[in-house]
Amino acid sequence: MIEARLDVSTDFQSDSGGRDPDLYSPLLQSYHRRLWSKPLPDGQLLDLVPEKVGAVHVLRYQTTLQDFVLSSDTLANSNRGSLPAFYSAMGAESNSNWHRQGGTIGGRLVFPRNRIDRRQTINQARGTHPLIRDRFDLTLEAIRRHYAKETSPLSETLDRYGQVLGRGVSVIV
Incomplete structure (x- = not known):
């Protein structure tokens, strides 16, 4: 089966209903699943299964020895709230570009939620x-x-x- 390529320009705000895409975007969840499900060095398959914890989209990896949940987070923190003077000094165009790029799959990573x-x-x-x-x-x-x-x-x-x-x-x- 050939899967469609990931669109690296996709901004996941569109399918999260205006909420945090890291928690509420099923499309982002599917991108992470495709990127991170793979054979491990020991030959075992890291098969991430999409699930929801409440309304939050997560990925679960479960074996007889391990059970852990991964959730997404942005890597592109703007520090808008913690460093407002710095954020303002960057200018509207720069900040807009930062948020647009940070909203794509290139600006996101999964972390253990356990x-x-x-x-x-x-x-x-x-x-x-x-x-x-x-x-x-x-x-x-x-x-x-x-x-x-x-x-x-x-x-x-x-x-x-x-x-x-x-x-x-x-x-x-």
């Missing part, structure tokens, strides 16, 4: 930590440091996920 020990998810921690403040460049640096066995503002959160994923995840959403 809460471990009722603590923040990776995505929540990256969004609220005062040294990261939802910046994806700093999130990537924290992940790089995690794999290099160095500390970062996300060390505790990433360690918690690494420990649980090694023994299976219980879903608490």
